[in-house]
Amino acid sequence: MDEIRTLDDRERVQLALAAGAIIGTWFWDLKTDRFTIDEQFAEVFGIAASRGRAGLSLEQVIQTVHPDDKAGLVFAIETAIARGGPYAHQYRVRRLDGQYYWIKANGRVEKGVDGEPLRFPGVLLDLERRRSIAAERDRAHILARTIMEATPGVVFAKDRQGRMIAANRGTAQLIGKSPAEFLGQTDADFLDDPERAAFIMANDRRIMETGIGEQIEEEVRLPSGEVAVFLSTTDPLRNEQGEIFGLVGTSIDITARRTAEQDRKALNERLQHRVDEAIAEREKAEDALRQAQKMEAIGQLTGGVAHDFNNLLTIIGSSVDLLRRPGLSEDRRERYLNAVVDTVQRAAKLTGQLLAFARRQALAPEPFAVSTKLRNVVELLQSVTGSGVTIDFESAPEEVFVHADMSQFETAIMNLAINARDAIGGNGRIRLRTWCADGLPALRGHPPVSGDFVAVSVADEGVGIPADSLSSIFEPFYTTKEVGKGTGLGLSQVFGFAKQSGGDIGVVSEPGAGSTFTLYLPRAPASTVAGQDTDHEQTESHEERSILIVEDNVEVGHFANQILEDLGYRTRWVTRAEEALALVEQTPTEFDIVFSDVVMPGMGGIELARRLRMSHPDLQLVLTSGYSHVLAEEGVHDLKLLHKPYTANDLARCSAASHAMTSPSDPAARQRRARLPIRFNAASGERTLARHLGTALLWLYIGGIGGYVAIGCDDAWRAGLRGRSLAAHVALDTLHAPWWPLLPLYSIAGERFDEL
Numbered sequence: 001m002d003e004i005r006t007l008d009d010r011e012r013v014q015l016a017l018a019a020g021a022i023i024g025t026w027f028w029d030l031k032t033d034r035f036t037i038d039e040q041f042a043e044v045f046g047i048a049a050s051r052g053r054a055g056l057s058l059e060q061v062i063q064t065v066h067p068d069d070k071a072g073l074v075f076a077i078e079t080a081i082a083r084g085g086p087y088a089h090q091y092r093v094r095r096l097d098g099q100y101y102w103i104k105a106n107g108r109v110e111k112g113v114d115g116e117p118l119r120f121p122g123v124l125l126d127l128e129r130r131r132s133i134a135a136e137r138d139r140a141h142i143l144a145r146t147i148m149e150a151t152p153g154v155v156f157a158k159d160r161q162g163r164m165i166a167a168n169r170g171t172a173q174l175i176g177k178s179p180a181e182f183l184g185q186t187d188a189d190f191l192d193d194p195e196r197a198a199f200i201m202a203n204d205r206r207i208m209e210t211g212i213g214e215q216i217e218e219e220v221r222l223p224s225g226e227v228a229v230f231l232s233t234t235d236p237l238r239n240e241q242g243e244i245f246g247l248v249g250t251s252i253d254i255t256a257r258r259t260a261e262q263d264r265k266a267l268n269e270r271l272q273h274r275v276d277e278a279i280a281e282r283e284k285a286e287d288a289l290r291q292a293q294k295m296e297a298i299g300q301l302t303g304g305v306a307h308d309f310n311n312l313l314t315i316i317g318s319s320v321d322l323l324r325r326p327g328l329s330e331d332r333r334e335r336y337l338n339a340v341v342d343t344v345q346r347a348a349k350l351t352g353q354l355l356a357f358a359r360r361q362a363l364a365p366e367p368f369a370v371s372t373k374l375r376n377v378v379e380l381l382q383s384v385t386g387s388g389v390t391i392d393f394e395s396a397p398e399e400v401f402v403h404a405d406m407s408q409f410e411t412a413i414m415n416l417a418i419n420a421r422d423a424i425g426g427n428g429r430i431r432l433r434t435w436c437a438d439g440l441p442a443l444r445g446h447p448p449v450s451g452d453f454v455a456v457s458v459a460d461e462g463v464g465i466p467a468d469s470l471s472s473i474f475e476p477f478y479t480t481k482e483v484g485k486g487t488g489l490g491l492s493q494v495f496g497f498a499k500q501s502g503g504d505i506g507v508v509s510e511p512g513a514g515s516t517f518t519l520y521l522p523r524a525p526a527s528t529v530a531g532q533d534t535d536h537e538q539t540e541s542h543e544e545r546s547i548l549i550v551e552d553n554v555e556v557g558h559f560a561n562q563i564l565e566d567l568g569y570r571t572r573w574v575t576r577a578e579e580a581l582a583l584v585e586q587t588p589t590e591f592d593i594v595f596s597d598v599v600m601p602g603m604g605g606i607e608l609a610r611r612l613r614m615s616h617p618d619l620q621l622v623l624t625s626g627y628s629h630v631l632a633e634e635g636v637h638d639l640k641l642l643h644k645p646y647t648a649n650d651l652a653r654c655s656a657a658s659h660a661m662t663s664p665s666d667p668a669a670r671q672r673r674a675r676l677p678i679r680f681n682a683a684s685g686e687r688t689l690a691r692h693l694g695t696a697l698l699w700l701y702i703g704g705i706g707g708y709v710a711i712g713c714d715d716a717w718r719a720g721l722r723g724r725s726l727a728a729h730v731a732l733d734t735l736h737a738p739w740w741p742l743l744p745l746y747s748i749a750g751e752r753f754d755e756l
Contacts, residue, residue, distance in 0.1 A: 023103060026061075028120035030081065030109075035061055041124065046096045066092035066100050073105075081120065084111045090127060102127040154230075154251035157237065160208060162186045162201050165246065174251070176223030203234070208244050211236050217254070228255045315343045341647075348645050364641050365501065367403045367524045370434050370454050371395035377410055378432065381417045388427040391417070396434045400454045403524040404501045412497050415490035416458040416517050423462025423515060431459045440520050443506045444471075452523040453503060461514040470507065494519065547655065549573040550580045550596035550608065551624075556644075560595065563648045564655065577603035581611055588616060593655065598625035609639055622654055 024041025028034070034055040042052035045064050058077075065073055069091035080087035087107040092100040107122025148155045148168040157166040164171075164182050172179055175190065182190040187204075191197040207214060213235035220230050234249040319336040322328070328336075378393050385391065402409075413432075420430045434456050440449040465473060474495040494517075498505045502522045509515035547564055551557035552575045561573045572591070574580050577600055584591060594612060598605035609621045626644030642654045 023124040023126050025123050026107075026121065028058075028122075030117045030120055033057070037061075044095060044124075045093065064094045066094070068092075080107070080109050081117050084109045084115075084117065087120070087122065102131055151250070153253060154249075157246060157248045158204060159246040160244070162204050164190075170251075174220070174222070204247055207234055207247055208236055211244060220251075228253050229258050230254065309347065312343045312347045316340050319343075344645065344647075348643075364407075364643075365404050366406060367401050368406050368409075369399050369401055370456065370521075371399055373406065373409065374413065374432060374434065374456070377413050381414065381430075384414065385417060385421040385430065386426055389421055389424070390429045392429060392431045394431070394433040396436060396454075399526070400434065400436055401524045401526055402454050402521040404521050405497070408493075408497045408501075409521075412494040412519060413456065413458065415494055416519070419490060419517075420458055420460035420462065420515075423460050423464075425462070428461055431457075433457045433459070436523065437520060440504050441506060443504050446504075453520045454523045455518050455520050457516055457518040459514065459516040464511040464513055465507070465509040465515055466511055470509065473507065474505070545593070546570040546572070546591045547593045547595055548580055548583065548591040550577055550594065550600070550605065551575065552597060552600040556597075560651060563651050564595075566648075567652055567655065569655065576600065577605065577608040581608060584612060584616060584619070591619065593620045593622060595622045595624065595655070598623050 022040075023044050024038050026035065026037045026041060028036075035058060036055050037047065037052040039049045039052065041047070042049045047056070062070060062073060073089060073091050076087070076089040085108065087109060088104065090102060090104045092102055094100050104125040104127050105122055106125060107120055109117055110119045110121075112118050144166075148166065151168065152170065154170040154174050155168045156164060156171045159165050163184055163186055165184070167179060167183065172182075175182055177190060187197040187200045188194070191200075203214070213233065215231070215233045217229060217231055219227050221227055230251040231254045232249065232251040234247055236244045237246040237248055238244055316339075319339045322336050323333060374393060374395070378391055381391055382389075417430060417432075424430070434454065437453040437455040439451050440453060442448050474491050495505055498519055498521065503520040505520065506518045507515060508518075545568075547569045549557060549560050549564070549571055551560060551573065554575075557573050557575065561571050564571045572583070574583065577596065580594065580596065581603070584594070594608075596605040596608055605623050605625070609623060612619055612621060620640075622640045622642060624642040624644055624646065640654060642650060646654075
């Protein structure tokens with residue numbers, strides 16, 4: 001039996017050795033007091049293996065025991081021998097490295113039948129690793145507990161079943177119960193609100209099933225009854241294998257932060273409101289300042305204009321008074337009349353400058369040679385600038401052409417030259433130069449523009465312009481001269497003319513070194529000048545010519561009517577465009593020329609010209625205006641334009657040029673205007689029919705039979721009827737039976753009507 005038990009003990013010892021938990025084994029024969037140890041025991045404690053097998057005394061064995069643990073070890077051994085049975089004791093021993101380690105001795109004292117102790121076998125177990133792991137675990141628990149308690153807000157952990165396994169003080173405060181009342185319990189066990197508990201547990205199950213954490217803002221009722229806002233974060237807990245065995249969560253009371261954010265938002269809104277009010281006040285102040293500046297500028301303008309006009313009126317009034325004196329000699333009469341004419345021209349030039357800076361002048365662009373025109377202007381400039389100024393002119397190597405208003409071009413060059421004269425104090429040199437430019441440079445913050453341009457520069461060596469004034473020199477009313485000495489419209493006229501003509505103007509200046517102004521205008525091909533007609537000489541009688549005058553101003557209308565009658569024309573004067581249109585429709589062969597003002601009550605001159613050109617393209621049209629934004633924006637649509645103020649000679653030349661384009665001996669024009677006017681207002685569903693009918697009527701017209709169709713007024717005006725003669729208006733409601741047989745004729749031209 002003893003042998004069997006000894007064998008079992010050896011097997012258990014071998015298993016323990018294989019597991020690495022046993023340091024060694026011993027066998028103590030108590031009858032012979034022989035203490036033997038195995039090789040592992042001997043190796044750990046530095047005892048020769050042979051001595052271990054031969055036997056040691058107890059004193060030799062416990063030599064390596066920590067001095068503080070020897071007495072307790074001896075007492076435990078003696079107690080076990082006296083009592084018999086199992087033995088277990090923990091103590092420290094010194095190993096070969098000189099360090100003390102904790103071990104545990106497990107053994108059993110076997111006695112004989114007579115109760116005498118016979119044998120004492122046992123093993124030594126290594127407790128150091130176990131103690132280290134336990135100590136580390138204890139430290140980790142203490143650290144986790146410390147962190148949980150130190151973390152503000154709520155910190156908790158739950159197992160897979162939703163039971164609370166850890167929580168800090170914040171959790172207890174939020175729940176309103178002690179940890180003993182909720183640790184190991186689910187939310188359904190310790191929360192008083194079943195719905196709230198079910199909601200929380202459902203969220204917990206979802207997080208543990210999906211493995212995805214959540215962060216939400218939620219309102220929670222505190223034990224005090226108040227409602228607070230918490231930011232809650234919950235994440236699954238995983239072991240080393242990645243398996244979820246619970247969850248951990250934190251909640252922070254963000255009520256104060258939320259309130260602060262709302263307060264900050266409200267504060268920002270109040271501040272924004274105040275900023276808006278301040279901006280509005282500033283804009284109001286800026287508007288008031290601009291208004292004050294505008295009034296100051298207007299005062300400056302009125303002062304300069306009033307000064308100039310008073311001078312002009314003085315000359316005119318004085319000359320008229322002198323002309324009324326009886327017995328005036330012919331020389332003096334001619335002198336005073338010339339003075340009146342010159343003064344009127346100066347007044348017209350002044351009003352032209354006023355319109356130019358506002359870009360509201362009606363330009364009459366025409367192609368002309370720049371160098372040739374400048375040579376003529378230089379002669380005039382020489383008399384304007386005075387004998388102390390020398391003007392050098394350098395033209396381009398070859399003649400260049402522009403398409404612009406010639407008189408406004410001359411005025412622009414004159415203004416630049418006068419400014420240059422003032423800059424050099426009336427003594428010095430002014431240089432004019434022309435060349436071809438491959439585009440506009442970057443001017444006043446605008447990007448460069450490609451294209452063909454003609455550049456004309458006016459340079460001086462005068463006082464120059466300060467840098468802080470360069471941005472303002474083209475502004476209306478800007479001038480450095482004293483009030484009454486200038487209107488500040490010179491450079492504004494140049495700027496407005498350049499812009500309205502499709503060009504621009506630049507300036508380079510250095511104080512004390514002079515300034516160079518460069519005017520850029522779009523270049524025109526030379527071929528546009530070759531075909532220009534010369535002025536028509538009026539050699540024939542006007543007795544057969546009839547002019548319809550449309551002028552709402554009684555004085556001007558009477559004046560124009562009287563001049564044209566004196567020139568031999570038959571005239572008819574009306575004050576409204578609608579009345580003029582009705583007269584032409586009633587008697588289309590009566591008038592050769594329509595002379596109309598642009599700005600009138602009701603229908604204006606532009607609209608009248610549109611309608612007459614569409615219905616009576618052979619009728620000559622002449623417009624007159626001193627100012628019209630329509631003309632400035634849209635142009636004159638290839639119509640003749642006579643600028644106000646105009647003289648009797650101006651009106652005579654314009655009338656002569658107009659009626660010279662048609663001859664009374666040409667009966668075709670009158671015959672075409674005499675044909676039956678047929679109206680046709682094509683609706684959308686009738687447009688195809690209108691096109692085919694129009695084609696047929698056009699071919700009839702070409703054959704000398706009838707007119708052709710305009711499909712709606714807008715289409716006809718846009719197409720301009722391609723310069724064709726009379727376009728008949730046709731209306732289905734007035735289309736009589738005899739015309740219907742003509743419809744099959746549309747097949748002659750097919751779909752070619754759109755190409756006309």
